[in-house]
Amino acid sequence: MALRLLAALVAAFFLAGCASKAPVPGPSSREPATLRPYTIKGVTYVPLRSAKGYREEGIASWYGPGFHGKRTSNGEVYDQYQLTCAHKLLPMQTKVRVTNLENGRSMTLRVNDRGPFVAGRIIDLSQAGARELGVHARGTARVRVEVEGDAPGAGPGGELPGPFYVQVGAFALRGNAERLFARLQAAGYAGSRIQTREIDGALLHLVHAGTFPTSAVADEARFRLGERFTGAFIIAQ
Incomplete structure (x- = not known):
């Protein structure tokens, strides 16, 4: 997993560097x-x-190996070993209690993706969720889905409170990170920052656009910035 993360960060570095003269999308x-x-x-x-x-x-189904390590609909990296799920309509970050009506098992999962798009199915469980609920071996099961509130700490309309950031670049050289940081501030992202992290033995300077007061506002920024920086994703403070 660490190798995949490093590869994604390095890719973000090259993508940010290759088009350094293009304007940064504004708020x-x-x-x-x-x-x-x-x-x-x-x-x-x-x-x-x-x-x-x-x-x-x-009917619930599950998804795993073919999507593990890829981006979900809300910009996260999909981890099949986490307790998450995909739903066609529910807001991202919603927590749902899923009960397997065939064996009585029940647990809470977090929505972070869209799907399933197979006729007759209402929710796609992560591999971890499917194993816990006893769905993994059979592949599908009849379930009940009930929302537990809008989302943890959500306000009116189901939005999560912030602040949030959108990561748009990762650089081995501090100077490259500082140049992108300056461009973000010039484009109106006054709360942007640089954080330095050691990832799989490599020291990287991460550039975060921000700040955004709710998850919904951050998701809009991720979509907009993603048109310029492929792989942009949301992080919480």
Whole structure:
């Protein structure tokens, strides 16, 4: 996992460096990317703005090896060993209690991805979640999904409080990080910062655009900055 993370950070370094003369996207009030309608296989889905009171029953499936280490819909790196899930409509970061109606097992998972897009299925569990709920061996099971609040610490509309940042670059040379940092500040991201971390034995200078008061605002910034910096993702303070 550490090697994958290092590879992603190094890739971000090269992507940021290759187009250093292009302008940095400025702040915008556009709607968060994960709340916008989207179309898959000819079907258009309209994500919910609040998860409060949501409840449904249907077929759960799970996903793992083919997606492990790739980006989820909210910009995280998918880790099949964490207790997460994918849902077509619920807001990102929503916590849901999933109960396997075939064996009575129940547990809480966090929504961080979109799916499943197979007819008749209502939720995709991580491999870890599928094992805990007894779904892994069979592949599918009938479940009940119930939201536990909007999201941890969420305010009106289900938004998480911040501050949040969007990581847009990782550099071996401090000078490169400082140049990108200056460009972010000039573009209106006054709360941007540089953090130095040792990752798998390599010292990297991470550039974070910010700050953003809620997860929804950060997700919008990630979408906008991702058009310029491939692989941009959200981090909490």
